[in-house]
Amino acid sequence: MAFAQCMRAHGVTNFPDPDAQGYLTLPQGIDPNTPQFQAAGQACASLLPDAGPGRVTAPQNLAGLAQYATCMQQHGQPISAGANGQLSFDSGVDPNSPQFQAASKACQKLVPAGLPGGAP
Template identity: 35%
Template structure:
């Protein structure tokens, strides 16, 4: 996985490649200066389900569940509830770059705190 390799190369040498469908390494301190620096350096290859920012800390589990239910009712039927860490682990079929996903995300913005990043990855540098 490009993100894991990039994080290792940018100061977190113990960062493991996640198994398919598994959560990101629980043993990593995501608030450590080393990880934050590496994550910033690797943001262009960061997989969507792992995006985090300060707004996420203000997003309650109840509101995340409302967001998930909204996404399901607006065209992404397999959108998951948040896991125990509060992250949404998307299936490979739940592609954030599809028109259906974009439409659902726009319809469900009211369930996100201000400043929450879109799950739709930017395509800068890609063709």
């Protein structure tokens, strides 16, 4: 919650609060590639929860994961991106199903470079 409040205080006025599990989805209209978003993300990075091993919490990666989750949702796959750098799947999501695979392929371009499945 503190990260979301900080992002808003640094000019990303429509940055969402995380849900009850700590996951957030960037709404349409937030561009994580803008200088303002990037500056806010750097200023607020220290407020991110402890990511633990294997989780990616750089602001640009969180934004990319949130965009990926939003894209997957638009393709009918109930996925959330957490402020801790993890993706969460609703029960019943089958990552091996043809529908999931097609959605993931369509949204793959949004996975940040350097993350598993991301651009090289």
